[in-house]
Amino acid sequence: MEVRVSFAPLTELMSTLTTDQAPEMSMEANSEMLGTAHANGRNSETRKTISSEPRPSDLLSREDCLEMFRQLYLARYFDVRLIKEKKRGRLRGTLYSSHNQEAVLVGSLFGLKSSDWISPIHRDMPAFFLKDLRGKWGEAERSGMSIQEVCAQVWGKVGSPGRARDNWSHIGSKAKHIIHSTSMLAGTIPVAAGVVYADRSRGGDAVCLTFNGEGSTAQGIFHEAINFAAVHKLPVVTIVENNQWAYGTPVSQGSPVTDIADRARGFGIPGYIADGQDVFDVYDKVANAVAHARAGNGPSIVECKTFRAYGHGDHDDDRANRYRDQEEILMGRLRDPIAVCRKLLVDRGFLTGDAATAYVAEGKSATDATNDDFPPEVVDFLNQGIEFAIASPLPDAAEAGQWVFKEAE
Amino acid sequence: MEVRVSFAPLTELMSTLTTDQAPEMSMEANSEMLGTAHANGRNSETRKTISSEPRPSDLLSREDCLEMFRQLYLARYFDVRLIKEKKRGRLRGTLYSSHNQEAVLVGSLFGLKSSDWISPIHRDMPAFFLKDLRGKWGEAERSGMSIQEVCAQVWGKVGSPGRARDNWSHIGSKAKHIIHSTSMLAGTIPVAAGVVYADRSRGGDAVCLTFNGEGSTAQGIFHEAINFAAVHKLPVVTIVENNQWAYGTPVSQGSPVTDIADRARGFGIPGYIADGQDVFDVYDKVANAVAHARAGNGPSIVECKTFRAYGHGDHDDDRANRYRDQEEILMGRLRDPIAVCRKLLVDRGFLTGDAATAYVAEGKSATDATNDDFPPEVVDFLNQGIEFAIASPLPDAAEAGQWVFKEAE
């Protein structure tokens, strides 16, 4: 039975499961199902674990928790909206959806200081504007890109931080402490190490979060860079988004260790495992890793167990339904990070009554989701970016010959 | 106090130590001293450990044990003789001495089958003729190079397997199952993986031993290759000769883990630690690794703790006395693999009476050692090689334009 899973809403998917496979589609099931499967690693603890020490996320204020929840919507909406725009033929290039992986981005970025650095990769577009967004939605000047800049980049306009010379996620900003990636996977990690080395030499305490897929950990440069960082105890935290697939290759063909966090053991550094669907668990593990780094104890790896919702890129959606198992896709998408977060906020009493279910974006594909599924401030935020992008002109052709070299001053 | 340690005999070195540092220079002290310091790793056991299971080396016949002992002499003599020849100006290129590291080569190669492959690197010149030498000193045709070929290579003559196109250790032979290294460290490991992949596809059970210094484990390709081998459970055993120094850089600046065997943990494969001064301990650990590999369980790393006797290359002998601590050099050289082996053979009753001390090569530098310190069959064996090398002509200059491409048949 062929089901076009990647664009089907979850409820529809459920019907393709045989009865004994089908979990209850309650909030309960939703948040527990893959909890053990995904977060049973060495350094991992599920939210239910009773521990005497408070977790970093336990100390977050209600306001912060709700902001994180809102950021999940924002990341999702950005993706949903871009998919729609792309389908309408308004965008060029490949869209690498971060759908279902938003908790990794929000959870790991939320605790950073403005002075910290990040290096996002192809699947992390929202990271560019999520950096340092906490409580600063309205501020033009912050450490992190404005949604205007990010949209101008996606639309290929001169308002992009790189004047649209390179595509999609290949932006960054020295001023805003975001390292530019090339396409070459894991290639930013040595750069990250250099950046924090320089910072430390001036007495700084900045940490750099580098983002990578699990497949990218097979690159030699991944090893060289973390090795160097470990020797020098540099504050580099490598977030591995283990979404089980590297393009069309399952993790088992790319890595001999199932828990990518185990890569850390070859360097004698900590490897943390987070439930990548739980924004607070990601927050906790990254907070630990960042504290470890900032204290001068060196690099670490935080593996976030998650699952890629769509194809590798939007060109791959159809094929991804063939090379991936239908049930696997379903299982991987069952614990939507928005739903998981919602439940935890309800449990904690931060979300009550109608407010708790005002916007139900979870489980909806880009095709199904509408603006009504998202808080209006989220829609407004992105609209501002898109308006700017559309109004921004194309760069002049002749610019193409410029900036090969820095001119003498 | 400046002592030219690398060429000084051990007895002379001893006088540079203060009394409380100076160990007894008895056989006893000789074989125990660094035993614990060097072989205290996770997977390691000292020879004294009482275990119910016999070690692979316990099963070696007296004849084999004596052959290993003789091979240690042979490796040492090759080095000693080459240093002398080089000093006399008869050789070009850099000599990377394997002095004090011979047990790693003899111990790891002794248990191999003829069909197995190896890939030696710069410090492993004796490996080329030690391969498959067991009981075949007189045989021209074996899997492993003749001493004639190896000497012709060192002398840069046409009798070299590569017709002296590339230098020193950069030889190999498809026929004899020896992979050619480039200078680029760790670069043979992926090649090794490919070789055994091909062998396995034809139903073969060949294992490939790749040799590397501890410093070389920082190369990206080291990681890529072992990762690939681990995913496919390929029979690649990586021998890491941890001689504490990579040229002028101590292991602590190149690796965050003191036990290089821990590199294995990032790939979920076994990492063994051997006392690199004890030929039987190396034999045991490699035998385990090879058995693991041959049984289809995949790659592993065998770290052999040892110490570089001289400078990085012969051009570096003087400087190496400055960048390395005098005591460190002394301690590192105290347990000469020939002495360690001699003692174990005496203990086992395989060496008795005058035979036990007929040839005392240990502790002697190339300057001090004479032919009388080595068994005559060892001297003869090498002499045959050198005679051949000297008689072999230089290749024709015009050959230099040949063999860039394979011509169509």
Place this chain on the structure above:
Amino acid sequence: MAIAEPLVSAATATGPVAKNYLTALKEAISEEMGANPEMISMGEDIGLLGGAFGVTDGLLDKYGRERVIDMPISEGAIVGAAVGMALNGKTVMAEMQFIDFISCGFDQIVNMMATYHYRTAGEVNIPVVVRGPAGAYGGGALYHSQMNEAWFCNSPGLRVVCPSTPYDAKGLLKQCLRDGNPTIFFELKELYRKNEIAEILPEEDYTVPLGKAAIRQSGTDITLVSYGQNVYHCLAAAEELTKLGLSAEVIDIRSLVPLDEETIFKSLAKTNRIIVVNEAPMTCGFAGEIISRVTTKAFDLLDAPPVRITRLDTPVPWVKPLELFVLPSVEKIVKAALATVKY
């Protein structure tokens, strides 16, 4: 636009359906794997997915996991393992998902693979074809648009090949897989599915020899030399020039190493004027190499300065107007041709 000369004549081609460049490559690999049980294909996502562009689609089902290997994202290990397999009797097709990523396996290519035959004085040869999608014009930006063939032309021991037609794509790839030497095989991804260049391919096995250029159009006034997708720019320019009363000869060199100098010199003997077009950066690129060959070896045939039209010495920028600004175009060729014939 279609190629004028020499088309695969209807006589030799008996298959009924015109096939595109991608299908031609796919057939080459699949047929060679069928004919040679010692052949292995490896690369990222080439099995289960069938390749990022589908060049290896169906290969896994046909030949199994042992012979069609989905590799970890490790270009160095891909090349190195291919060399090891070759050293032990295999023929290997190693795919770079984009040719741009070959930089990550660079050392294994230029130092391990390229030199193996030489340093063993011929004992070992390495039948490995490293192939992958290359080229700009598609909005791939800096890291999905490269033509970095010059790096390999300057690294002795490598064949460097670049087909422009389905017929050549299949025939050259097969030839390279049988040649016994390590090869870097550049495919133009913008040609993969270009219907206009689809051709009816021979049903029987065939190869195209290395070191033999193709004259895509005969002419007498000026010689346009190129390879890859720029051949079509030259053909289009030739068409324009015809309208202006000028007869251009278009040569597709097809293989860079070895290079068919003779065909170029013969053409020059007629036209005495040459423009070389390629989309790689200018400095130390292959366009300059051809010009050097011509000027050092056939100087007297030239009545006007040779011209090269290449990418500017910049990366390939993303957005269309910028991308086109730095690349060769029909207009640039026509303009240069007019200036040259007036010289």
Place this chain on the structure above:
Amino acid sequence: MAIAEPLVSAATATGPVAKNYLTALKEAISEEMGANPEMISMGEDIGLLGGAFGVTDGLLDKYGRERVIDMPISEGAIVGAAVGMALNGKTVMAEMQFIDFISCGFDQIVNMMATYHYRTAGEVNIPVVVRGPAGAYGGGALYHSQMNEAWFCNSPGLRVVCPSTPYDAKGLLKQCLRDGNPTIFFELKELYRKNEIAEILPEEDYTVPLGKAAIRQSGTDITLVSYGQNVYHCLAAAEELTKLGLSAEVIDIRSLVPLDEETIFKSLAKTNRIIVVNEAPMTCGFAGEIISRVTTKAFDLLDAPPVRITRLDTPVPWVKPLELFVLPSVEKIVKAALATVKY
């Protein structure tokens, strides 16, 4: 053999002792680190050991472990970390122990480092000099003899520099460390300790500009263009030619990117004949590039075909007769010059 023209005049040079090429480099690095507290040096064995050849001898003691980093054997991480430091305000000297090993850090150089300025539309610039010993003639064999400058000349965004004298070694390295652009700096290890070329260097701070060639000997009959140690082959050939009644002009280009075309063209206007000499493989090498520049831009100045004398398209073999067979030599230059002037 000494360089005839222009020598550092005794007037400007007040230091009493002639210094060799290696000392000149050492001084450049040490002085720049002294002048620029934000400068870092990194590489394998550069600290405790002082560098494989001693170029960084004493640097660790002077500037400490934070600024003089003994790196793991990881060329990719060396370049990548250098880029990161530069991105965060540092100037970095990154040593390759031998330039041959640059292949192991290749991706970080051509894709990360070279393009950073371009893709940020000028926001970021990367003041990193990757330098190391290069060149053949010393029996270093395949992997310790390379001149792989063409790879980088074909990768837009990199300065490529190669000094032949102590004065230039110091002045150019200083200039590169201040230039603000990523640079690949080729040093000839056979010149490091060559007494014959030792020079008295100015005591005061000085730099040598990029993109400005030096005329090492003036002449009227033929132009010999070169760089690196081949400059000395050209000078020796010029001496031979003088004996034969021919006056050769010898140009040392010093920087390849940017290239001083003007000086070459001016010389050609006098001599109308050119031979380019370099020791890199021929195909797509920089000798061909110079010939392309000349023939496309100054065609009419040529009265004879240009000539290039390069390494054959082979690796560099080890034993002396083989090594010399494939490399440029004085004899090859003299022979070619005689043929060219008779043309």
